[in-house]
Every structure is written in structure tokens, then in C-alpha cells.
Amino acid sequence: xxxxxxxxxxxxxxxxxxxxxxxxxxxxxxxxxxxxxxxxxxxxxxxxxxxxxxxxxxxxxxxxxxxxxxxxxxxxxxxxxxxxxxxxxxxxxxxxxxxxxxxxxxxx
Amino acid sequence: xxxxxxxxxxxxxxxxxxxxxxxxxxxxxxxxxxxxxxxxxxxxxxxxxxxxxxxxxxxxxxxxxxxxxxxxxxxxxxxxxxxxxxxxxxxxxxxxxxxxxxxxxxxxxxxxxx
Numbered sequence: 001x002x003x004x005x006x007x008x009x010x011x012x013x014x015x016x017x018x019x020x021x022x023x024x025x026x027x028x029x030x031x032x033x034x035x036x037x038x039x040x041x042x043x044x045x046x047x048x049x050x051x052x053x054x055x056x057x058x059x060x061x062x063x064x065x066x067x068x069x070x071x072x073x074x075x076x077x078x079x080x081x082x083x084x085x086x087x088x089x090x091x092x093x094x095x096x097x098x099x100x101x102x103x104x105x106x107x108x
Numbered sequence: 109x110x111x112x113x114x115x116x117x118x119x120x121x122x123x124x125x126x127x128x129x130x131x132x133x134x135x136x137x138x139x140x141x142x143x144x145x146x147x148x149x150x151x152x153x154x155x156x157x158x159x160x161x162x163x164x165x166x167x168x169x170x171x172x173x174x175x176x177x178x179x180x181x182x183x184x185x186x187x188x189x190x191x192x193x194x195x196x197x198x199x200x201x202x203x204x205x206x207x208x209x210x211x212x213x214x215x216x217x218x219x220x221x222x
Contacts, residue, residue: 033150037211043143045150090151092197098213 003027004089006099014107018077021102023089025070032072033090034063037101043088046074079106110134112202112214120220127187127194129217133202139163140183141211142175145197157183190221 003026013019023032031050035043047056052067060077076083086101113132121127133140138159143151156164157177168175172190177183187194197218201211 035151043141043151043153043211045152048150092145 004091004097004099006087006089006102008102009100010103010105012105012107013079015080016078018075019079019104020076021074021087021104023072023074023099025091027070029065029067029070029072029091031091032065033092034072034074035088035090035098037086037088046087076104079104081106081108112137112200112212114198114200114214114217116217117215118218118220120222121190122222123191124189127190127219127221129185129187129198129200129219130182131185131200131202131214132182133200134204134212136204137202137212138205139203140177141201141203142183142185143199143201145199145216147196151199154185187219190219192221195219195221 005024007022011019031048033048034046036046037043046061047058047063049056049063049065049072052065055062055064062075063072065072072089074087084104084106086103088101089099091097112134115130119127131140140157142154144154145151153167155168155175157175159177160179172188174186183200185198197216199213199216201213203211
């Protein structure tokens with residue numbers, strides 16, 4: 001089965017700083033999803049990447065997919081306290097799998 | 109400790125029929141979330157339930173869809189008079205009462221409406 005490893009597990013940054021979260025798959029990535037989770041709420045879909053080299057942006061969040069490295073990165077520019085939460089990557093190869101998540105804290 | 113269980117794994121319904129999807133949370137978990145994944149899209153939140161209570165149903169379609177999590181038994185997502193657009197994978201997740209961040213996902217039910 002496909003395993004997804006996220007790094008780092010947790011991240012504390014000062015407001016305004018940039019940051020990157022990585023997601024590495026043990027198997028070929030045919031598509032990858034990024035989600036954000038706020039405490040006590042359901043997952044919020046951020047974006048889906050399907051093709052190698054694909055890059056998508058949503059407000060100040062950009063994600064890329066590197067098929068060769070079986071890896072995706074999520075980059076936040078000029079972080080805000082509203083970006084705080086847990087970021088999860090997911091992949092669906094008949095069974096939906098998720099990484100363990102990266103807990104982001106943004107200090108004002 | 110068994111993980112989150114969903115059944116059936118695959119469900120085929122004709123237009124106009126009812127679909128019932130079941131989710132048994134992990135032991136000790138009292139919170140359940142339902143998500144829908146349409147083809148080529150990510151998971152979309154539908155509803156968040158605690159035992160005998162609907163906490164947040166902001167993602168549920170206004171008609172034909174309902175969810176419950178009774179005191180005893182699994183959580184049920186019910187879709188009445190299914191249409192082709194309801195074809196999707198439906199996932200549930202459960203979390204313990206003291207840590208709402210820890211959502212454990214079931215394998216999903218893939219609904220096909222013919």
C-alpha cells in the first residue's frame with residue numbers, strides 16, 4: 001500500500017516568514033491532494049496536483065508535484081496567523097491515504 | 109483496535125433509489141465526519157456529528173442527503189432518490205473526544221449511480 005511521509009511534523013514560524021512542507025510517497029504518485037485542518041473542523045481541500053511538474057496556487061499557498069522524486073511540496077509565502085493548522089497530503093490509489101500531517105503554528 | 113470501518117465498500121444504485129452508507133468509528137471515538145470525493149476532485153467536507161448530535165452540516169446538500177450518529181450503532185449517511193451526480197467516493201473519519209485533530213479515515217464507500 002502507498003505510504004505518505006510528511007516533513008516536518010511540526011513547524012513554528014514568525015508571522016511574515018515563508019515556509020515549506022514536504023510530502024514524499026513510497027510509490028508512484030498519480031495525483032496528490034493537499035488539505036488543511038483547523039481544530040474541531042473537517043478537512044478543507046486546498047488543491048489537487050495530477051501531472052509531474054504541475055504547480056498550483058491558492059492565495060499565498062503554492063504546491064508543486066515532482067513525479068520523479070515522488071514528492072510534493074507546499075509553500076506558504078508571508079505566513080499569517082490564519083495559516084495555522086494541520087496540513088495533510090493525500091493520495092488515492094483505490095484507497096485514500098494521508099500523511100501524518102504537519103502542525104503549523106504562526107506567531108504574531 | 110480495529111480502524112474505522114465503512115460498508116459497503118462498493119454500492120451500485122439506480123437513479124431514484126436510496127443509498128445508505130455506514131461508518132463504524134474506532135473504539136472510543138465519539139466524533140464522526142463525512143466527506144465526499146467527486147472524480148478528479150479532493151475530499152469535500154459534508155457533515156460533522158457527535159453521538160446523537162449534528163455539530164456542523166454546512167457541507168451537506170440541502171435536499172436528499174441526511175446523516176445520523178445514534179447512541180448505539182454506526183453513523184449512517186443516507187441519500188434519497190439518488191442521481192448520477194451523486195456517484196462519488198464517500199469517506200468517513202472518526203476522532204476521539206479529547207483530540208479533534210486526530211481524524212482517522214475509513215476506506216471509503218464508492219457509490220455508482222446507473
